[in-house]
Amino acid sequence: MQKLLLIAIAGGLGSLSRYSLAGAVQRLFGASFPAGTFVVNITGCFLFGLVWGFLEDRLTLGPAARMIALTGFMGAFTTFSTFIFESVALLNSSQWLFAALNITGQIVLGILLLAAGLYLGKLV
Structure with missing residues (x-):
């Protein structure tokens, strides 16, 4: 139950991060191209790889911590990174x-x- 709560909290933070970044980028570039989504998706791919590599090679965190970081935060930030x-x-x-x-x-x-x-x- 605690793991689910932590995934939900991380997911909430990922969603808020996505909303904030996409909104800021979209305001900067205007409405003619979905730049906010574009930046979130490519940033998400980079961050997913960075977090995965960091957790895999430098920290000996268990599967629960990986699940919280990658499924919780990154999954809410962008599912495109998981697809890639x-x-x-x-x-x-x-x-x-x-x-x-x-x-x-x-x-x-x-x-x-x-x-x-x-x-x-x-x-x-």
Whole structure:
């Protein structure tokens, strides 16, 4: 129960960080391009790798601490970083088919299903 509470707190902090950073960037660049989301997603990828590498190589924290940092904070900050991390893990383990399926599947199906949900949502 304590682990879930810590993940929820870290998730709240990640969400607030995402909101703050995306808003600041979007105000700076204007509304013509989703610069806020773009910056959050690429920053999230860098931070995910940085946190993972730091926790993996320098600190001997248990799986719970990794879960709090990566699933809690980073998961709320951006799920894009998790998508990229898992895709890179598949590529690093030479699972080319699964990597291609993961990358193209999530992007193509994500676009198609968002459009389908939008269409159905307007019907209701």
